[in-house]
Amino acid sequence: MQKIANVLSVSIPTIKHYGIQAAYNSYGHQEFDLSKGDPGKGFTYLIKTLLGVYALVNKDEKLSDLLFGPFMTINQDEKEAAQRYFDFIENYFRLIVSKEKYDEVTANINYQELKKALRIIMMR
Amino acid sequence: MSNELSRRDVLKLLSIAPVTLALDWTRAGRWFARSLEISNLYPELKKENLPSFYREILDCVPLTCMTKEGVLQIEQGANAEKKDVPIVQTKLNKRILKLSERNPNFLFVADQIGLAWHWFGDLDPWIKIFAPNGTAREYVDNGFGGGTSAMFLVGDEIPGNGGATDKASIAQCELPTNKGIPAQSAHILPVDRNDYESRKQYFAFALNELGKKYFSENQYTYSILQRMYNGGPNTAPNRQIIGVEILGSDFDNPKKPSIYAENSQCSICLHTYN
Numbered sequence: 106m107q108k109i110a111n112v113l114s115v116s117i118p119t120i121k122h123y124g125i126q127a128a129y130n131s132y133g134h135q136e137f138d139l140s141k142g143d144p145g146k147g148f149t150y151l152i153k154t155l156l157g158v159y160a161l162v163n164k165d166e167k168l169s170d171l172l173f174g175p176f177m178t179i180n181q182d183e184k185e186a187a188q189r190y191f192d193f194i195e196n197y198f199r200l201i202v203s204k205e206k207y208d209e210v211t212a213n214i215n216y217q218e219l220k221k222a223l224r225i226i227m228m229r
Numbered sequence: 230m231s232n233e234l235s236r237r238d239v240l241k242l243l244s245i246a247p248v249t250l251a252l253d254w255t256r257a258g259r260w261f262a263r264s265l266e267i268s269n270l271y272p273e274l275k276k277e278n279l280p281s282f283y284r285e286i287l288d289c290v291p292l293t294c295m296t297k298e299g300v301l302q303i304e305q306g307a308n309a310e311k312k313d314v315p316i317v318q319t320k321l322n323k324r325i326l327k328l329s330e331r332n333p334n335f336l337f338v339a340d341q342i343g344l345a346w347h348w349f350g351d352l353d354p355w356i357k358i359f360a361p362n363g364t365a366r367e368y369v370d371n372g373f374g375g376g377t378s379a380m381f382l383v384g385d386e387i388p389g390n391g392g393a394t395d396k397a398s399i400a401q402c403e404l405p406t407n408k409g410i411p412a413q414s415a416h417i418l419p420v421d422r423n424d425y426e427s428r429k430q431y432f433a434f435a436l437n438e439l440g441k442k443y444f445s446e447n448q449y450t451y452s453i454l455q456r457m458y459n460g461g462p463n464t465a466p467n468r469q470i471i472g473v474e475i476l477g478s479d480f481d482n483p484k485k486p487s488i489y490a491e492n493s494q495c496s497i498c499l500h501t502y503n
Contacts, residue, residue, distance in 0.1 A: 110289035118295040123342040129452035130343035136432040143348040145481030161274035169271045183270040200435035218280040226272040
């Protein structure tokens with residue numbers, strides 16, 4: 106787990122420093138080069154999910170703006186934008202993997218439980 | 230044709246006006262709250278409400294920041310003292326920074342910058358040849374296994390104490406220019422547009438599909454990946470993607486010792502949450 110934490114601690118300041126809209130501008134190597142398999146679609150999805158979770162838990166406004174800001178609709182509702190970020194990265198993951206892979210990865214990372222926690226805060 | 234408003238037009242405007250005003254006041258209120266830093270209007274997620282898997286990862290995240298010159302620092306101790314992570318610059322980065330003094334084409338084109346995660350690989354004999362002891366110094370001296378480069382190297386160790394010749398935790402392997410502009414990075418080959426034309430590039434197609442669903446036409450920003458395939462002169466990911474090389478391989482394979490396993494390794498918390 107320390108490795109995953111280290112990936113976050115490198116990625117977060119990089120995203121903030123360079124203004125990276127990570128929902129669609131952070132990638133696994135294989136997304137550019139189909140002959141590669143690194144670092145794994147499930148792993149990439151996990152990191153994007155953790156970025157969103159980190160932003161909300163730590164009330165990191167700059168990171169939130171970069172992750173969720175592009176999903177702001179005309180309502181300018183931050184909750185809705187955050188929800189749309191998580192939907193977007195989940196739907197992207199669904200589109201690029203098989204149903205079996207989606208089920209396996211989401212079970213490994215306990216995504217359904219996380220979704221419940223997110224749903225509760227989005228409803229408040 | 231008369232320029233005067235008809236009664237119908239007036240009624241129509243009046244019916245829209247309260248909605249518009251309400252919307253504008255909501256926006257104005259949000260802008261005002263933000264400008265005064267009254268509150269972060271994003272929802273708050275309490276760590277204790279997260280599944281343990283996520284809690285445990287967040288507990289291990291070291292607090293980091295970046296200097297304006299683009300050097301990663303770790304914050305430690307009661308006074309959150311900042312210190313640079315070990316800097317172990319690759320030969321390629323040194324060479325490219327030198328070349329960029331005369332030719333700015335080696336520097337990033339900065340309208341959009343992205344991030345890419347890679348794994349290094351850990352199979353024999355590869356790992357024994359290039360990094361038998363798993364230190365940042367070995368990875369860099371051996372050109373990341375062949376004269377390539379990445380801005381950061383990430384390993385399993387807890388950051389903060391080790392240096393370049395200890396087992397790797399986090400190291401910075403590329404430096405930007407002294408003006409903070411990153412130089413070519415990420416060792417990703419220029420994209421093959423045939424993959425897109427033959428519809429093999431399913432990542433770009435997935436982004437195309439979601440783009441239509443999530444963004445209105447005037448709001449939509451093409452991702453770097455989509456733009457790579459959309460023509461134009463720039464097909465060089467290395468000039469807009471920052472690379473993060475992660476030690477190990479096969480992170481999605483449930484048969485390998487899982488890096489997701491709870492309590493696999495995480496013994497201290499460097500980060501204090503609110």
